[in-house]
Amino acid sequence: MLSAFATVSQSILECLAQILMETHARLEFCLHSWGANSYGQLSQGHVEDQASPRLSNIAALQNRPVRAISGGGGHSVVITESGEVFVCGQNNRGQLGLGHSADISTLQHCPILNQRVTDIACGWDFTLLLTGSGCVYQWGTGLFSYAKRALSPHAVPSHFNSKVPCLVPGLDQRISHRVTAGSAHCVCLTGDGDLFLWGSNKHGQLTTTESFLSSPTLLKRSLLDGEKVINVWSGWTHIVAQTESGRVFTWGRGNYGQLGRQISASEDTEQQPAGPVAQGGTQEVGLPAEVENLRGATQICCGSEHNLASVGGSLLSWGWNEHGMCGDGSQANVFLPQLVPGLRPVLIGCGAGHSMAVCAATTGTETNSAPLE
Template sequence: VVLSQYNKCASLRCFCQGANSYGQLGQGHVEDQASPRLSNIAALQNRAVRAISGGGGHSVVITESGEVFVCGQNNRGQLGLGRNTEISTLQHCPVLNRRVTSVACGWDFTLLLTDCGQLLACGSNAFGQLGVGQAVTHSAELLVVESLKEPIVSVAAGLRHSLAVTGSGCVYQWGTGLFSYAKRALSPHAVPSHLTSKVPSLVPGNINCTELHRVTAGAAHCVCLTEDGDLFLWGSNKHSQLTTTEPFLSSPTLLKRSLLDGEKVINVWSGWTHIVAQTESGRVFTWGRGIYGQLGRQVLFNQDTEQQSAGPGAEGRSQEVGLPAEVKDLHGATQISCGSEHNLAIVGGCLFSWGWNEHGMCGDGSQANVFHPQLVPGLRPLLIGCGAGHSMAKMCSVSSSW
């Protein structure tokens, strides 16, 4: 989203909160912050910002002019700076005469999409998530994903896998992050090639016969939104995020529009184990895992499946029935962003947060999980973004509306 409101700003400010072990909040230190605190954005020099995003321990800012600024964890080269040292304030990342329009951050890798549809990647390639083949284990230099010959219009990064949509409506997937889920669920049958490939592999199915809008990814699931407002889902269904009884879907499967009261979807976002979708009337639906409050609403539980779904150490927890339901407090949201298990939204110009809060990423000064969207007082952001365990909000210090 390009924000024309920046033209009215005297100066930009960035407030961040949450996990900061690697300096991903850009505040010049490595202490977690449970309340919003100003970040050092001197490097931006009041440039208008197009997008902000984060991974497991790093943050990326894209300016309206297509420049890239980064900070945080860099042990696998995910900052694209040509070296592996961590930095705790934003630093310019040279992108060689390319204009970057969007970014997707995985756990320890970064994907950058340019205005000509070229895809650049850096960071860990341990699971083939960079799409450059298995010879590269990690890269601190930005690499071109050469095998994608068509211009890319949307890109997504999961925990250890990646997705891209081409201008002709094809979906590609790479990275082996879903392989173990698929092998268990599909045995004795072979795992399809798009779930095992370390270079972009065409995703099979009817999804390639429609006009595609964008992709998003969870830790082990995939989502694609069409221009007609339909959602296709595939991957792991461990937390009912695919709204099916099957444990795993190897190919894209249409989400029944009746589950969203018959409405078309205009945007979709994904955390690691939950999905958030907004319909044409402005309603917001959530589904998937909800034990940390990441669904923003009351959920139903099935005590019989709590151990097998939540895994070791999950005593006392239970697994929700994962059908989409509306979060009325988010109606009319103008922006939404998902971290691993927490979320931000702008509603009526105000910032709301909910979900996992162990590192204070919900910005309420505590570390208690937040089960319903709550107002983060005093902040009226223009742009929001999440990392796995941190939150970022851009705003201007002078605005005609405040």
Template sequence: KGFTTGANSYGQLGQGHVEDMRVPRLSDSSVLQNRAVRTLSGGGGHSVVITESGELFVCGQNNKGQLGLGHNADTSAFQLCPILNQRVRSVSCGWDFSLLLTDCGQLLACGSNAFGQLGVGEKIKQTADFLTLKEPVLSVAAGLRHSLVVCDSGSVYQWGTGLFSHAKRTLSPRPVPSYLCAKVPCLVPGKAQRTPHSVVAGSTHCVCLTGEGDLFMWGSNKHGQLTTSEPFLPSPTLLKPSLFNGEKVISVWSGWTHVVAQTESGRVFTWGRGDYGQLGRRASINQKTEQHSADSVSEGGHKASEACFPEEVKVLHGATQVSCGSEHNLAIVGGRLLSWGWNEHGMCGDGSQADVYPPQLVPDLRPALIGCGAGHSMAVCAAATGLRQTVDST
């Protein structure tokens, strides 16, 4: 059974209406009955579900064609998307576009191309077509207005101009690297003999996890999300393993302005912007880490020290899944659902609109799968009759 909560202005919760929901409620997902779900994902105002058989179901905002349905009408209920009869393996949603990775490693892009984020050149404004990449894709990431992939060979490509203005402002008079202003896939150099394994993207930053358990980051550091005093890092820069007590990183996730990483022992670290509670701890708890950061002013007048270096959130230890929205998060720990961060639209599922600082339990819900959009949350549960009784009585 699928449950959704949070922002719903475009029907992205799949509830059949456009009213925000402050507690998880069963979505109108009759088309998904008897189908096992593989992944849940969301963008600025749209949601995407992939089944184990590779079918694609979509709902929500579609003004730029980001649902891949061949039209621009929003839909408040999940619909099957017949994308060229391809089996979809994974998806990453940007603000108003979607990147779909097929079982054979081909990449399909649909939605807005106003910033070249679809990777098909600048003449096409919207599309639903395959990108021309010379090799199969392993991992894909959509930021606010930029995109990243890791290919089979370990090469990393980037496109979309979403980071260009930040780069130009902070790097001048130095030139902006081509991959930060490309409208077709452009090779990202660096990574010092490591083997890229996966990529994630924030609103204006990029993260690459290697097979060796190292993290490389580049882009804007406005909120300290790159753990440096520099306002902008133009090329992939290695995060010191000492930041994670020397442990290898096995998974990484990113919101718009914060990052979450899990190490090989199951410890979960967060860093970056934290004023909505998206780091899972109050700012006062972070003060002891700020002494490690330079007191220099970065882009936009923000100090690098305002957003701390990676710090463990102990209640998240052993998390089996984590998902980041723009400024909120979900995690499955011990089979239970935890939420924290920005909650203006009720996406933390506690019935309020107050931001959530320490991760809190979402009662009566034992999800098998979770996913976030920018301001909404999704979960698939094997059985949740108790929750249905709870939310129906509210």
């Protein structure tokens, strides 16, 4: 499937460019997609699920190079290098930003106020984007019901009830650098290292006692020991952030091990916006805490409830493991980051319930050099 949070990395593009220079070859890109396709989110012109990769219909791109791709519960979004946006799939809540609610089974251009788009994030049934000028837009009504319940009898802000891109208020004095999203929450990282959070707080992922935040709310730096944030990732119900010193903090839902750390008794009861934790129930951890053995990670990615990280050239995994995506040969959840043996990744990526790693390998007959796995 077109996986949530998937991007085309600059580092892999640089590797490909080097290959081209060395081989004098011409490289052409195509888009493959597979998996659930009930709404046409694979951009193949039909709504049949696909168990193996197949070429997507990218005629609308007209050979434009792709910068990033992202997927939500049933919709997909593609950004080109020139900053244009193309969408397909489920649109019952206006999550495609086209102003209507009809599903689209092949990629279609989404006009975004004539602004260049630099980053994209899909929630379950809403979409966030970041423009080159640092503005954040949101569309899709997937969070409307959450907002209505939380804010009644007050009106719901327009960015929760729009089927076309709508400017997110409260960030106008900031230059945003990155956006990411969970199933029902939103995250924005600014250029000066601050995090803003909004949306559903059912699992404590917004670090507040409020059940819902209608506008971007600053995460206090004191919760991260006063450090600036340099990158942020989101699973469906948890958040991972890396600070300027290389430290990695996690918070939000932890019952599958997706926080990658032990939960203390005091921490377990400090903030429970969704109610008390029953035996075997959900652990709600609203305050960030460091995962020490992830310090210095060079790459991190989140699936729905599991994670991967590259640390010191090795691959670590933790969290939900029902489908074996933690790579340890079992289906038992992993509560602390553990080594995935035999892999030294160049790039890593997660889907909702699967994991990927691009690894380099040397070829030849030299006896004094060990191959990279």
